Amino acid sequence: MKRRDFIEIAAAGAAGLAGGSTMFGAESDVAALARPQLLDILRDEDLVCDLGRRYRETVPAEDNADVLAHAIVGGSAAMPQASLCARIAEQVRRDFAHGRTVTLNGWVLAATEARQCALLSLSPA
Amino acid sequence: MHIDARTLDPGTLIEGDLCIIGAGAAGISMAMDWTASGRKVILLEGGGFNVEAQMQALYHGESLDRPYYPLRSATLHYFGGTTGHWSGFCSPLDPIDFEKRDWVPHSGWPITRPQLDPFYARANQYLELGPYEYDPAYWEKHDADVRRLPLDSRTFYPKMWQFSPPTRMGTVYRDPILKAPNIHLYTYARVVEIVPTEAVTAIDSLRAMTIDGKVHRVRARQYVLACGAIHNARLLLASNRRATRGLGNDHDLVGRYFMEHFEVIAAQVAFEKPHPFKLYTFPAAGRVRARAELALMGDVQRQHRILNGTAAFYGGPLTGKEQSRFASFSADAEANVKQRQAPRTSTGSSPPPPQVVYRMFTRQEQAPNPESRIVLSAEKDELGMPRADLRWRFTPLDKRSIRVFYELLGREMGRAGLGRVQLMDWLVDGDDAWPDHLSGGWHHMGTTRMHEDPKQGVVDADCKVHGIANLFVAGAAVYPTGGAVNPTLTLVAVALRLSDHLRTKVA
Numbered sequence: 001m002k003r004r005d006f007i008e009i010a011a012a013g014a015a016g017l018a019g020g021s022t023m024f025g026a027e028s029d030v031a032a033l034a035r036p037q038l039l040d041i042l043r044d045e046d047l048v049c050d051l052g053r054r055y056r057e058t059v060p061a062e063d064n065a066d067v068l069a070h071a072i073v074g075g076s077a078a079m080p081q082a083s084l085c086a087r088i089a090e091q092v093r094r095d096f097a098h099g100r101t102v103t104l105n106g107w108v109l110a111a112t113e114a115r116q117c118a119l120l121s122l123s124p125a
Numbered sequence: 126m127h128i129d130a131r132t133l134d135p136g137t138l139i140e141g142d143l144c145i146i147g148a149g150a151a152g153i154s155m156a157m158d159w160t161a162s163g164r165k166v167i168l169l170e171g172g173g174f175n176v177e178a179q180m181q182a183l184y185h186g187e188s189l190d191r192p193y194y195p196l197r198s199a200t201l202h203y204f205g206g207t208t209g210h211w212s213g214f215c216s217p218l219d220p221i222d223f224e225k226r227d228w229v230p231h232s233g234w235p236i237t238r239p240q241l242d243p244f245y246a247r248a249n250q251y252l253e254l255g256p257y258e259y260d261p262a263y264w265e266k267h268d269a270d271v272r273r274l275p276l277d278s279r280t281f282y283p284k285m286w287q288f289s290p291p292t293r294m295g296t297v298y299r300d301p302i303l304k305a306p307n308i309h310l311y312t313y314a315r316v317v318e319i320v321p322t323e324a325v326t327a328i329d330s331l332r333a334m335t336i337d338g339k340v341h342r343v344r345a346r347q348y349v350l351a352c353g354a355i356h357n358a359r360l361l362l363a364s365n366r367r368a369t370r371g372l373g374n375d376h377d378l379v380g381r382y383f384m385e386h387f388e389v390i391a392a393q394v395a396f397e398k399p400h401p402f403k404l405y406t407f408p409a410a411g412r413v414r415a416r417a418e419l420a421l422m423g424d425v426q427r428q429h430r431i432l433n434g435t436a437a438f439y440g441g442p443l444t445g446k447e448q449s450r451f452a453s454f455s456a457d458a459e460a461n462v463k464q465r466q467a468p469r470t471s472t473g474s475s476p477p478p479p480q481v482v483y484r485m486f487t488r489q490e491q492a493p494n495p496e497s498r499i500v501l502s503a504e505k506d507e508l509g510m511p512r513a514d515l516r517w518r519f520t521p522l523d524k525r526s527i528r529v530f531y532e533l534l535g536r537e538m539g540r541a542g543l544g545r546v547q548l549m550d551w552l553v554d555g556d557d558a559w560p561d562h563l564s565g566g567w568h569h570m571g572t573t574r575m576h577e578d579p580k581q582g583v584v585d586a587d588c589k590v591h592g593i594a595n596l597f598v599a600g601a602a603v604y605p606t607g608g609a610v611n612p613t614l615t616l617v618a619v620a621l622r623l624s625d626h627l628r629t630k631v632a
Contacts, residue, residue, distance in 0.1 A: 041397045041545050096539035101532070106392070106548040108535025 033072055036116035037089060052121030054104045055114045068119045072112055088112060127303050130314035135339045141165035141309060142631045144345035146316050149206020150613055151599035151620040152351035153294045154251050158624040160305040164631050167345055168308055169333060171315030172203035174295065179336060181458040183506045188515045195456035196515060199567050200353050204312060205295020210465040213291025215254055215614040216284065217245050219433060221423035222608035228430035231382065231493035232606050235577045235586035241618050248617035252289040259285040264415055271404045276537050280425050283404060283417030284435050314341065317510050319364040319372055327594040334508050347595045347630050354569035354602035358499040359513035373590040376580050380499035380572050383517065384491040384607045385565040390447045391552050392485040392531045396544035399479030405438050420609065421530060431526035433609040434489030442482040447562040490607045492522045499572050521556035528552050568612050570601040588623045599623050
């Protein structure tokens, strides 16, 4: 399974987690769950996946796609009209603002984006 | 006027109103301040007008606990002192640096930043800097291309620096001093002992020795010790014939609290897109030169109970091959000076293009630590004076402060949507491990610290050695804490403040 396929499946799973509510917009928005903004900054998918693996090792209770997706979605449920992508970006910003960060391989990451990395890393290379 | 002490008859008595021991940044600034005073000022310099291996050998010592620059070349033993190889970085200490911080043991100056501001302004002139303006808004106002990163101003701010040409004091102030009829500069007059009165309540005289073994005697009404933090302590400790623990050392403080600045690559930052970086890049030569480094607001330091530090942007990512300057800095002082004083091949007339990844260079104060100290060696130099060895020791707060700085920067870069920060492995590890690429700034501070209580400081707020009526210390040796900035601007300011104080003593 390609990583891109996996992202779509994971996104669909996340949509399922929402119980088909209007919480999620288009599938392309939902795919944002497993596409951290960090990819645009680090420009290295393998590196981002490695950070995700480190997160799963550090937090074994979240070493599961459903759990990760739920943890990410759960934090952005309050803004039904906005795109999920924008909601996640705001959630990441708030994580940073409130000190909800994790340090993986030295990178200071928002808790939300660390989970996104973890979700991405669950995809076969 | 200038007198080569080697040409004097042995046993010559040199007398004056004020004697300044050491012609470096502090000593020359003070002497310049007295050129029109009408008072006879004796300025004693151990070396000559050029760096010489034979004189530098007198500075040899060992770093006993961890790597450091070769002590024989870290400071310079000639007219002009270490300004002969300094880089010219200047910025004043922050107000918080003067405060007693309950999370920084032994912190607190007996003077405040506002008290020092007038002297900073004068020091700015001696060091050939621009206006006494260190508010970033001033520099932004004067150059539309100078813009700060959009970080939360309650957390981070651009700490401004100005850059001296750098002023080589031995060159710039040589003629004014030699032409001043009241300034009597003695070269090759190395003070090897400060001789107190029998009761050890005042200084009676000095023993000055030439490299060829002649001994002269120097007497003045007031004495100022301005040999740098290592050799001030060394001379006080070695002057132990009447005060067996050394002069000013009744409470075992002389030589202790040696501080440096931690200068080390600690992190990298990846921006999502390039940003204008003129404010943060090394400035162009040939005009007033200034740039900023990132610094934490005092309130944030208080909140997180950390030391003061700054971060500079170096273009390009971490290489994994970061190196310490301790190993690469030559023990050959003449070669170092030659290299530092060579004309620069690049004018730096235009800032480098913005990049998206930068290494972060930390400059941070060291917490005052009584176990970090200068000690006398059992070995003696060519003039029979005990050598000074260094025990440079750290505390957990030192490293924790660097880590918290970058954690906060990581949060703020993320919150602002600018990018992400990666701490280097050594920083993520525990608080005791330091990387091999750690460097210092050649900044020696704190060995005769300032405190109103003789049990907590060697000198008082006027820089007078406690218990000794006419002995003062000038230079960074008196700093109780070192702040996050290079010490030269402050040490000249403190010396000029002492200079004003001494006018009342010598009037």
